[in-house]
Amino acid sequence: MASRLIVFGILALIAFLMTAPSAMTLFTSLKPPEELILPAWTPPASITFEHFERVWTDGGFRRYFLNTILISAVDAIVMIGLASMTAYAMVFMSFRGKLALQVLFVVGLMIPVTAIILPLYTTIRSVGLINTHLGVIFADLALAMPVFVFMFSSYFVSIPRALHEAARIDGATEFQIYRRVVMPVSVPAIITTGLLEFMWSWNDLLLRLLLLPREGMRTLSVGLLNFQGQQTRDIAGISAGTVIMAIPVVLLFLFFQRHFVRGMTAGAVK
Amino acid sequence: MADLELRNISKSYGATKVLHDINLKIDDGEFIVFVGPSGCGKSTLLRLIAGLDEITDGDLLIGGERSNKLSPKQRNIAMVFQSYALYPQMTVAENMGFSLSLERRPKAEIRQKVDEAAATLKLEALLDRKPGQLSGGQRQRVAIGRAIVRNPRVFLLDEPLSNLDAALRTETRVEIGELHQRLKTTMIYVTHDQVEAMTMADRIVILNAGRIEQVGTPMELYNTPATEFVASFIGSPKMNLITGKAAQEYDAATIGIRPEHLDIVTESPHWQGLITLVERLGHNTIVYAQVPDVGPVTISLEGQHEYQVGQNVGLDADLSKIHRFARDGRPLV
Numbered sequence: 001m002a003s004r005l006i007v008f009g010i011l012a013l014i015a016f017l018m019t020a021p022s023a024m025t026l027f028t029s030l031k032p033p034e035e036l037i038l039p040a041w042t043p044p045a046s047i048t049f050e051h052f053e054r055v056w057t058d059g060g061f062r063r064y065f066l067n068t069i070l071i072s073a074v075d076a077i078v079m080i081g082l083a084s085m086t087a088y089a090m091v092f093m094s095f096r097g098k099l100a101l102q103v104l105f106v107v108g109l110m111i112p113v114t115a116i117i118l119p120l121y122t123t124i125r126s127v128g129l130i131n132t133h134l135g136v137i138f139a140d141l142a143l144a145m146p147v148f149v150f151m152f153s154s155y156f157v158s159i160p161r162a163l164h165e166a167a168r169i170d171g172a173t174e175f176q177i178y179r180r181v182v183m184p185v186s187v188p189a190i191i192t193t194g195l196l197e198f199m200w201s202w203n204d205l206l207l208r209l210l211l212l213p214r215e216g217m218r219t220l221s222v223g224l225l226n227f228q229g230q231q232t233r234d235i236a237g238i239s240a241g242t243v244i245m246a247i248p249v250v251l252l253f254l255f256f257q258r259h260f261v262r263g264m265t266a267g268a269v270k
Numbered sequence: 271m272a273d274l275e276l277r278n279i280s281k282s283y284g285a286t287k288v289l290h291d292i293n294l295k296i297d298d299g300e301f302i303v304f305v306g307p308s309g310c311g312k313s314t315l316l317r318l319i320a321g322l323d324e325i326t327d328g329d330l331l332i333g334g335e336r337s338n339k340l341s342p343k344q345r346n347i348a349m350v351f352q353s354y355a356l357y358p359q360m361t362v363a364e365n366m367g368f369s370l371s372l373e374r375r376p377k378a379e380i381r382q383k384v385d386e387a388a389a390t391l392k393l394e395a396l397l398d399r400k401p402g403q404l405s406g407g408q409r410q411r412v413a414i415g416r417a418i419v420r421n422p423r424v425f426l427l428d429e430p431l432s433n434l435d436a437a438l439r440t441e442t443r444v445e446i447g448e449l450h451q452r453l454k455t456t457m458i459y460v461t462h463d464q465v466e467a468m469t470m471a472d473r474i475v476i477l478n479a480g481r482i483e484q485v486g487t488p489m490e491l492y493n494t495p496a497t498e499f500v501a502s503f504i505g506s507p508k509m510n511l512i513t514g515k516a517a518q519e520y521d522a523a524t525i526g527i528r529p530e531h532l533d534i535v536t537e538s539p540h541w542q543g544l545i546t547l548v549e550r551l552g553h554n555t556i557v558y559a560q561v562p563d564v565g566p567v568t569i570s571l572e573g574q575h576e577y578q579v580g581q582n583v584g585l586d587a588d589l590s591k592i593h594r595f596a597r598d599g600r601p602l603v
């Protein structure tokens with residue numbers, strides 16, 4: 001009993017530490033200006049949405065929100081198609097250079113984005129895609145592709161080989177097998193990929209800061225920096241902006257949580 | 271419908287050769303069973319015929335046409351898999367009509383063909399269910415239905431009964447036999463179960479270590495096995511294979527006596543044995559005995575007998591039914 005209490009206590013402490021920053025951010029975003037001098041962990045005595053209004057209109061978040069939604073949604077949708085097709089070829093098809101391609105994807109998994117940020121910037125600039133959503137989307141897809149190819153591959157190998165063979169016997173082409181047999185049974189992997197890529201794209205700062213310097217092209221993560229000066233910061237603005245930025249991701253995760261966990265653990269157990 | 275011919279078919283995976291110069295002619299409408307122990311290459315051979323694996327060497331002729339490079343679709347064959355391989359997201363009707371929908375046939379035609387196959391296999395009530403809502407036997411029937419709908423030239427069945435329980439296996443075995451009688455389509459059936467092979471086949475192909483040991487009707491294989499391996503593989507209980515002094519008496523390296531050709535006698539027995547186990551099956555009794563200088567032997571007696579473990583009995587063999595084998599496993603005439 002005592003050991004259970006200790007475990008419970010440790011878990012409760014970890015849960016508190018994990019949720020405290022989110023709670024403090026939410027409290028701060030809802031506090032009227034006169035309450036902002038109080039410690040961050042005190043809940044607001046009266047609730048106001050003025051910081052949200054300010055951030056949304058004066059802070060340019062309306063525009064940033066649309067930019068972010070556009071980039072993240074395109075990233076997620078295109079990534080599902082590209083990664084699943086690549087993984088399908090890797091798992092179900094035989095072709096020359098397959099091993100070399102697999103090695104390249106593994107290498108891609110190991111290289112951090114910061115290590116290649118300068119050549120990436122130069123490449124994007126040389127093709128004239130700086131300050132375009134397309135430039136960021138290309139960079140996002142290229143950088144995250146190995147992760148999702150790996151994820152889809154892990155899922156596809158758990159699909160019985162006989163299904164693929166039965167479809168071949170039935171006269172299906174590889175694309176028909178992919179579209180009508182393999183993808184419909186890969187919903188957890190599709191949702192996990194879509195959700196993860198959307199979240200990564202949504203939260204990314206580095207690439208957007210570098211590739212989208214123009215005001216009208218900015219995303220939410222870059223927009224948050226507007227509330228941070230060298231000597232001062234608008235803590236209520238940052239908090240409201242953070243909440244605005246977090247809401248879609250939290251909602252998406254809550255909605256697809258069950259599939260997400262299934263996708264992440266696919267192939268882990270028989 | 272079509273006949274098949276396999277000419278010097280070989281299959282290698284890298285440096286490992288798994289099938290060696292397979293030569294076989296299968297007549298139009300014939301029910302052929304490939305049988306052999308695990309790893310003998312029977313499923314690999316079926317996959318080569320299906321077009322799921324590439325033939326390393328030799329020629330495959332379907333309906334007289336060289337088909338090595340044809341896709342499974344172009345070969346116009348249907349295959350029933352051991353695991354059924356039904357598409358889990360589709361209903362029974364969609365599963366059965368999938369190949370026709372790929373050909374963009376009119377919906378009414380697909381529905382009509384699916385309904386016909388469903389009626390043949392008593393699947394009418396299950397057409398809107400998903401495979402996950404079916405029992406093993408029902409899934410197997412859907413898998414067969416999916417093959418029937420296409421009206422293929424050749425049916426390939428890869429151990430289709432191995433996931434069913436004993437009662438259902440017997441029932442489905444009969445159904446497949448009846449289906450073949452009705453459709454008269456060439457069927458190639460793979461199994462490791464020699465009882466399935468004996469009861470269903472027009473001809474049996476016995477494979478061992480990637481080679482054909484013998485091809486023949488069930489009774490040919492039973493009565494005149496071409497090798498010691500065939501003799502031991504066909505028949506249940508297995509043939510008694512006796513070596514040593516007892517075999518030398520008959521000028522052979524090994525002699526084979528089927529359990530039903532041994533008898534327990536009281537007068538002038540050839541051997542004396544000690545009973546180690548008795549299996550009473552009702553219609554017959556199987557007695558296991560240990561015979562000095564011979565080894566363990568199995569005796570199958572018709573009807574019910576009251577022999578006991580530990581009892582000493584006299585044994586006699588029907589000399590006209592003894593099979594004699596040379597050291598290389600070939601029969602001595």
